[in-house]
Amino acid sequence: DAKTTQPTSMDCAEGRAANLPCNHSTISGNEYVYWYRQIHSQGPQYIIHGLKNNETNEMASLIITEDRKSSTLILPHATLRDTAVYYCIVRVGSGGGADGLTFGKGTHLIIQP
């Protein structure tokens, strides 16, 4: 699975959009981009995933660049409860994906009141 690079930490004001970047320059054509988050003392929570088209669900939007070398997770109206560590994971989606999910260090997003 391709390696990802994320900033260590980010701040965002409550009510604003939080934009979390992820670089995955070695991504392969059959690898998806997955985002999870982990709120302190809880298990990780799946947020969204995509292959090459932008995706949106009730939690967030995922924007993937045309060359697929980077992506941005957008939380449109951040609340204090969105304070968490966010993990960007690149993984083969169909028929593969050895060794489970590879969680890096993620981005610690802190929402400021």
Place this chain on the structure above:
Amino acid sequence: KAGVTQTPRYLIKTRGQQVTLSCSPISGHRSVSWYQQTPGQGLQFLFEYFSETQRNKGNFPGRFSGRQFSNSRSEMNVSTLELGDSALYLCASSSLDRGRDGYTFGSGTRLTVV
């Protein structure tokens, strides 16, 4: 619907003992994975099961083992416990093989080895 249930939530064991942790996936989910989380190593993959078959195994010693039953419930076992096995053990389930639609994680079992 009910989430992923892990039991027990907390456990204290002595070095050299063995421990069994249990995970009940979301109803209908056939894929179950286990992860270990420690402050030093972060989240690390242990193993993954789908329809009672082990699909993948992470880089852990043979003291760590698991199994999945016909009802998709899973157990993991750690024998000859070491102090370094103290960690949060997380179980995750998915409806599709290898979590293609995303995994749902449980709240974990916090194991302390003394």
